[in-house]
Amino acid sequence: MRVIFMGTPDFSVGTLEALIAAGHEVCLAVTQPDKPKGRGGKMQYTPVKERALFHNIPVYQPKRVRDPECVEELRKYDADVMVVVAFGQILPKEILEMTPYGCINVHASLLPKYRGAAPIQWAIIEGEEVTGVTTMQMDEGLDTGDMILKTEVPVAADETGESLHDKLAAAGAALCVETLKALEDGTAVREKQGESPTAYAKMLTKELGDIDWTEPAVKIERLVRGLNSWPGTYTHWNGKVLKIWRAAAETAQPAEAADAQPGTVVSVEKESFAVQTGDGVLRVLEVQMPGKKRMDAGAFLRGNTMEPGGLLSRG
Numbered sequence: 216m217r218v219i220f221m222g223t224p225d226f227s228v229g230t231l232e233a234l235i236a237a238g239h240e241v242c243l244a245v246t247q248p249d250k251p252k253g254r255g256g257k258m259q260y261t262p263v264k265e266r267a268l269f270h271n272i273p274v275y276q277p278k279r280v281r282d283p284e285c286v287e288e289l290r291k292y293d294a295d296v297m298v299v300v301a302f303g304q305i306l307p308k309e310i311l312e313m314t315p316y317g318c319i320n321v322h323a324s325l326l327p328k329y330r331g332a333a334p335i336q337w338a339i340i341e342g343e344e345v346t347g348v349t350t351m352q353m354d355e356g357l358d359t360g361d362m363i364l365k366t367e368v369p370v371a372a373d374e375t376g377e378s379l380h381d382k383l384a385a386a387g388a389a390l391c392v393e394t395l396k397a398l399e400d401g402t403a404v405r406e407k408q409g410e411s412p413t414a415y416a417k418m419l420t421k422e423l424g425d426i427d428w429t430e431p432a433v434k435i436e437r438l439v440r441g442l443n444s445w446p447g448t449y450t451h452w453n454g455k456v457l458k459i460w461r462a463a464a465e466t467a468q469p470a471e472a473a474d475a476q477p478g479t480v481v482s483v484e485k486e487s488f489a490v491q492t493g494d495g496v497l498r499v500l501e502v503q504m505p506g507k508k509r510m511d512a513g514a515f516l517r518g519n520t521m522e523p524g525g526l527l528s529r530g
């Protein structure tokens with residue numbers, strides 16, 4: 216098939232590579248404009264742009280995909296289908312209906328669950344044991360198009376947003392190739408979506424990582440995993456921001472935690488420390504101080520004095 220590929224972040228790259236490997240002709244890669252990064256403000260290519268240029272695929276970076284000149288530019292390529300993977304802009308009807316097979320989207324959830332911008336992380340935060348990828352025929356709604364194929368991916372007990380991202384990216388790449396084959400063969404079956412049983416998977420913000428110690432330990436632990444590696448979870452200790460990268464929920468209450476308020480350090484051991492929550496304690500195993508690298512809690516405790524009774528708080 217002659218394909219226009221639309222995508223931006225790392226999650227999109229695997230599908231682009233899979234389409235090329237499967238013999239499809241990717242005639243154009245459409246991605247978000249380059250952005251300045253770092254103190255020097257040097258413009259940084261998107262991951263999709265980097266891979267497209269590596270394969271000598273033309274790249275188009277419209278500021279607004281809805282602009283008439285963008286629509287006309289895409290029309291010039293006379294593609295059979297558009298594949299959209301985490302592109303980052305809402306497509307107008309003119310683009311959705313431009314090609315014979317329309318726009319096929321790879322979405323990182325088992326639709327209609329977790330429609331929205333951050334389905335990977337929210338599946339972990341909400342405690343799902345299984346998630347997956349869905350390919351769908353895009354319509355003018357937000358992740359509401361007819362479903363074509365699905366594949367399930369188990370969520371491991373120690374799954375992080377980063378590890379699940381990689382698993383779903385690989386699953387989505389394979390599923391997209393399978394979907395295009397079904398479209399070509401005329402065997403693709405489209406299924407309408409019902410109402411979503413889950414909340415909209417809203418975009419992640421840094422504020423989301425500010426730990427509320429009145430929440431149960433199991434919920435905080437899922438938040439820690441879901442927001443690893445971005446934006447991360449954090450608390451405030453001794454006037455500084457303390458990031459928490461790895462932790463374990465413990466439902467058994469130690470004796471010293473009997474009357475402790477949420478956020479209180481209830482025990483300090485050689486390689487970890489435990490914090491009282493609204494239900495159970497959270498054993499902290501990996502942290503990061505401002506300007507420092509991530510480190511095991513043991514290394515942190517050897518360089519910092521933390522004592523039982525100390526308080527961690529929100530900003």
